[in-house]
Amino acid sequence: MVLQAFLPYSLLLGTALAGSHLSRRQDGPVDPGTAADCTWYDTARDKSYTCQWFEVNWGLSHQDFVSYNPSVKDDCSGIKVGNSYCVEVNHGTPRPTSTPTSTATPKPSPTQAGLIDTCTTFYMAVAGDTCDKIIAKYGTFTSAEFLTWNPAIGADCSGLQAKTYYCVGIPGTPTTKPSTTAPPTGVPSPTQSGLISTCNNFYMAVAGDTCDKIVAKYGTFTSAEFLTWNPAIGADCSGLQAKTYYCVGVPGTPTAKPTTPPTATPTGPSPTQTGIISTCTQYHKAVDGDDCAGLVKQYGTFTLDQFLSWNHAVAADCSGFWLGYYYCVGVPGTPTPTAKPTTTPTATPTGPSPTQTGIISTCTQYHKAVDGDDCAGLVKQYGTFTLDQFLSWNHAVAADCSGFWLGYYYCVGVPGTPTKPPTTTTPAGCAGAPTPTQPGAICACRTWHKVANGDDCVTMEKQYGISAANFNKWNPQVGTTCSTLWLGYYVCVGA
Incomplete structure (x- = not known):
């Protein structure tokens, strides 16, 4: 060796x-x-x-x-x-006797954590930017390189923020786009089996993508062609996987969308994103504070699934929702709202800073993330909301709590959220039970445990040698995912 x-x-x-x-x-x-x-x-x-x-x-x-x-x-x-x-x-070779003057490029501000130290070229993202847009703008580096230089953006680009600087070049990166339009000779990785051998244009799928969204995004090929080039996805698109490359072009595929406007809604407003449903009859212009869930509540005439099906460029986590663009909020048959709001939402317009994009506009209470915090911990600490509610209020945070950043403020309350966990009373016949007890805990409990910082269902089950099934039976309101375990409350660990 x-x-x-x-x-x-x-x-x-x-x-x-x-x-x-x-x-x-x-x-x-x-x-x-x-x-x-x-x-x-x-x-x-x-x-x-x-x-x-x-x-x-x-x-x-x-x-x-x-x-x-x-x-x-x-x-x-x-x-x-x-x-x-x-x-x-x-x-x-031996170093010169005098130390060369440093030529390091000064790092602008603000940047995100993890930025590569040897960056020589920076770009400040603007509203509406995506990773694909920035990569296409420069044309001198790949998606993988951009993610390596800027790891905080995440593999799905959900961490990209406007008015923040990102690395777009390190020593050795070309300073101009390639002058040739010849297709690359290499195939990126990973791909799925059966990929067409003549592919000359690739796209890495991200979380929330569907076949229809990808076809609409490019607009240069049909669903049938996309399936022919990528047979592993299946006719129902069930094989589509995030962080995997798919073929979106072969020799002869147009390099730009058709310039002719769609035949439907010729008088629709502008700007809109690609993939908007052709039968749209009502539009909404996104303003500061808007998000997907907020529009569903504001109009009250459609569901979130319907909104996403009408606006293919918007992902399930509401990424791709751009300020100043028009979105479809009605198609033939959609009920007319009985009354539009006459006042703007009372959502803390002067909320704390910094926050991430996608925070719910009606937030009334915030928490600044400190060292040791995580999503499940906040649910336990406050005891007034569930993990699902926390994620719905803070769209930048994923289900596995990735995207939860130290030093940023997160929403922990909206109108109607209790200010403290509900008080519990000892049920009749349970005079020996300690207080406060977790709501729903069984009365005939022999052993109680007071939930301390760092506790979760698994650790308590191991500590007392009990099964998850029994723990959930004795404490049904904690939930099978342990999402509503309250700090400082007693739970039953033996009956």
Whole structure:
């Protein structure tokens, strides 16, 4: 193994001595303070990549390795799996006696956490931007590279925020778009089996995508063609998977949507997004504070599923809902609202900052996320709402609590939300039960447990050696997902 590791370094050294300077860019995050004149990086793939591994395989002294990588201490602590580390400076030749002036590009503000340290080109996102739009605008990097440089945006791009700077170039990134329109020769990964071999244009599906949405997004091929190119999705589109690439073009496929307007609703308002239903008879222009759930409540004449089916560009989590655009809120047969609201919603227009996009417009109470907080913890801490309610008020947060950011404010109350958990009374015949007890807990309980910070259903079941079925039977209102377990209340753990 050591001989194999030395081989590329010896080849590099021989090439450098011959007069050619090769450099290897990092493929992972680089710690701050890494040598500015680093010309070769290697990445810690797993925990076996220690100081000794780097030093032996690259012929470095321990002093040189820690001097190139100041985040690594003398005792070798500080190495992170997935990060790239400097193993050569100045192309392997002695450094000049004077330290070169740093040419690092100043980082603008604001940015998001995790931004790659070696970024040289920045872009400030504007309202209406998507990851695909930014990648197409520059044309010098891939979706995977953009996500690597800006990990906070998330694989589905739900973390992208307007008025925030993102990295769009690192050393070695082309400064102009390729001048040729020839299709790429490589196939991205992952794909599904059966993908047509002549594909020359690919799209990575995101959460909330459907076949109809993708067809409408491009507008250059039919549903039948999309299925022919991607047979693994199935005729009912049930095989479509997020974070997977699909073919959206073969030789001869148009590169732009038809310029002729749709025949339906020729006098419809503008601007609208692609995929709006052709039979729309009523529109709503999105203003500040609007969201999908809010429109459903405001009109009261359609469901959220109907709204999404009329506006294909909008995802199930309301991402893709753009300020200033018109959306369909009625088709033939949709009831006419009995009365439109005469006043604007009383939604805390002066709510705290920062918040994420998609927060419900009628929020009346906020919580600032601190270290140790998570979604389930807030549900337990307040005890006045469920996890489903919390997610419906904070659309930027996913069901697994990804997208929950430290230091940001989240909605924990809307009109009608109790200000504290309901008080409980001891049922008749349960004089020995402690208070306060979890609502719904059985009366004939022998052993009680007071819920403490960090408790959940699984830990209590293990602690007392009881089954989940029994715990749920004794405490039915906690729920099978443990979403309404209240901090400081007694639950039954033995009957």
